[in-house]
Amino acid sequence: MKLLLSVFIVIFSASSHAYNQQALMEAYFGVVMIRGYNEDGGMAYGSGVVVADHTVVTNCHVLRATKQPWVSRGEDAYPITSVRADVWHDLCLVTSPTLPLKPVVRGNSYALTRGQEISAIGHSNGVPAPITSIGEIQGLYSTPSGNMIRSSAKFLMGASGSGLFDMDGKLVGINTFKTAGYGRSIHFALPVEWLETLEKMPASTEFPVRGKALWEEDEDKKPYYMQAAVPESRQDWANMEKISAIWTQNETSNADAWFSLGLAEQSLKQFDAAATAYQKAVSLDGQFVEAWFRRGEVAQRLGDDKTVKDIELQLQKIDPLLVSVYQNYLSCEQNCQKQ
Template identity: 70%
Template sequence: MKYFLAATLLLLSTLTQAYNQQALMSSYFGVVLIRGYNQDGGMAYGSGVVVAENEVVTNCHVLRATKQPWVSRGEDSYPITSVRADTWHDLCLVTTHAMPFQPVPLGNSSSLQRGQEITAIGHSNGVPAPITSVGEIQGLYPTETGFMIRSSAKFLMGASGSGLFDMDGKLVGINTFKTAGNGGSIHFALPVEWLKTLASLPVSQTFPVSGKALWEEDEDKKPYYMRAAVPESRQDWAALETIALAWTRSEKNSPDAWFSLGMAEQQLLHFSAAAQAYQHSVTLDPNFVEALFKRGHMAKKLGDGETVSAVETRLRQIDPQLVPVYQTFMGCEGSCH
């Protein structure tokens, strides 16, 4: 049922949100492959995005294993001559020369909304042509500038440093790290606003690049949204409950914290607690569609027909096309009133 809901909501998003095909195609050609030989003679690779003439942004961790990296597309290659590295934020701006590719337009993460459709474009598994993955914004977490982005747009090994774009082809994030587990991967992108500081950093010609990234921090020092992602993807609901409880105490106005707690309580069959957590989530964010669906589901489990009906009414206010999806999800015939 969980996957039916996710797939149906994404399909609805695709049908209702406009996209600029020409702009997205232009951005597609602004994504490049980063390559280099590692110490064992094997190939190290990642992805990058052209952000200025002869300049490509990528993740610094892509440059950890090679002394002579280069940018490539197809059979063409362009040696990387220098780098400006912000290793903590895992962003590196590399320079090459005679590269004919046009920079992509920059957007901003602050304008994004939960549920908004986005596209990841990157060289997953080192394939020569970029691969696209359409998804939606699942979470937005405030940072010093911009928002860390959790999305359902998948990226695989080799797509670190690739671009996350809105449907107008504007770069909004850099795909960087993810979790893995039986419950599926959870994908995170760094906010595009972080690129602004790279130009002021010192230039270096030293490779490999070294330094710990924020997502590699000790677990108890990470922000709660990162801590919660691992047990969620591994379906370790007891661990998620512990983290989510601490998260709600620390950030009581975070709808994501309450949603994570609701998920944990639901899977632990604590339906009353799950209903309360989901209610907190939708009170804080009345447009949190997935939380509304789950609130309705818990209400049905508890025999609370009034809330089942109220959720349907709220979904109709957000988008009438959500109503038949909700009715199917809930097993209602024609109406959940």
């Protein structure tokens, strides 16, 4: 069901927001491949983004198994001579003195909004040319410097370290980790602002780069949004409900926590409880479109026609175009084959 709702909202986003084709093309040419031989002779590879002259950001876990990595663009190779590594945050800044490529334009993760259309560009599956995946911002999680980003823009193995761009071609995040699920992974990108600290760190010539990243922490030590993402992707609704309930208790003013609880309860057919959770989410964030849609869907299940209509008025205030999308979604909720 969540997949179907995402499709409706992406269609709305694509039809109502423009994108800068030239800027996105320039962003595309700022994405490169990071390659190197493993100790056993196999090939290690990932993605990177040119963020300054002769400088590429990638994930440190891309550099764990190779002593002599290089930057690759098509058939061209450029040696990497040094690295600035923030292993815990899984960001590495590599220097390649002969790299001739133009840096991308940096954006601002604080300026992002839930539901905003974005583009992931990287070398998924190690293909020579970058692959572009369009999606939307599904969640923004505050850190001391920048927002961790959850998006529906897919990336696969080989795209770790790739770029997440807004539709003006500005780099807003570094695609880093995802959950594994039943055909539906959840994708996370690190905020572009973390580069500012990384650029001030000392350079090293030591490879490989090893150490545990924050997303590899024990489950019970991770932030709640990471903990809840795993059972969500596996459709383990009972466990997701348990984690989300604790999340709401500890972060009572977090709309994402209440939405997560509502989604779990709705999936468990606990519709009254789900209605309460979704209502709390929209009371905390009146622009939370997916929560409004879900609240309306549950209201329809409960025969609460007044709430269904009241939500139309709320969506009208956000964007009049959303009303017809909402109506079509509820109609599909009754008549379409859900995914």
